[in-house]
Amino acid sequence: MKKILKSAAVIAIVLVLIAILFGMLHKPPVVCPLHERVPSNFPIIVNTNEGSATELRLYNTFSEYPLQIVEKSEYGVMWMVAGKGWSGAAFPDDNYLHFSIQKDSMCDYSNRAARKFFCDECVKAFKELDPSCNFIVVDAYENDNLKYHDIxxxxxxxxxxxxxxAGDTEEGLLSFEMHSSYYDSGKELDFLDKDITQFDNHYAGIQ
Known part of the structure; x- marks a missing residue:
């Protein structure tokens, strides 16, 4: 019995040492693909296992103020959007974006895989969300208050x-549509309705 307890204690110590060593060896990436996109007016599709974070860019925005939507007169008819494992098309004149996720690119969420690409803050949020798969939708409008959603x-x-x-589902694809009420609701997020100093300070903090 004593031998068994002694062996169990040794195994426990070894496991603890391995966990500590793993923690010491782990270094978060220099650039987090999600925080690199912050702030954004648009929801962001994240593929946690592949390290991609791509905006569902329905409208154009100004480079100086990525939260400010450009007036429709400056839009084209449509443009393509795509990330790892998904693709779509934006139709700004009609205020919607269609996108499809490839079913074979969907798999169980892996905390180990996410740690290779994303910062500790994101990985912690992913783990707390406990997503059903490796695709997550993020609201990155507020610099210090990202909101994570299960696909x-x-x-x-x-x-x-x-x-x-939900959009029309094709073989091997999960299709969705994203609609915006921005123009119908009186440009609720137009930064010109707010104190410009607030936005200058906001962007100065991330440059």
Whole structure:
């Protein structure tokens, strides 16, 4: 019995040492692909296992103020959007964006895989969310208050003036549409309605 307890104690110590060593060896990436996109007016699709974070860019924004939407007169007819494992097309004149996720690119969320690409803050948030798969939708409008959403709940998701609905499903794809009520709701997020100093300070802090 004593030998068994002694062996168990040794194993426990070894496991603790391995955990400590792993923690010491782990170094977060120099650039987090998600925080590199912050702040953003648009919801962001994150593929946690592949290290990609891509905006669902429905409208154009100004380079100096990425939260400010450019007036429609400056838009084109449509443009393509894509990230790892998904692709779509934006139709700004009609205020919607269609995108499809490849089913074979979806898998279980892996905390170990996410740690290779994302900062500790993101990995912690991913783990707390406990997503159903490796795709997450993030509201990155506020620099210090990112909101993470499971792709499984996307049909019920409302991010500010953006709402999501299921689209036509094709073989091997999960399709969705993202609609915006920005113009219907009186440009609710137009930065010109706010104190410009607030935005200058906001962006100065991330440059």
């Amino acid at each position: 499984a709940n996307i049909e019920e998701l409302q991010i500010r003036h953006y709402s999501f609905v």
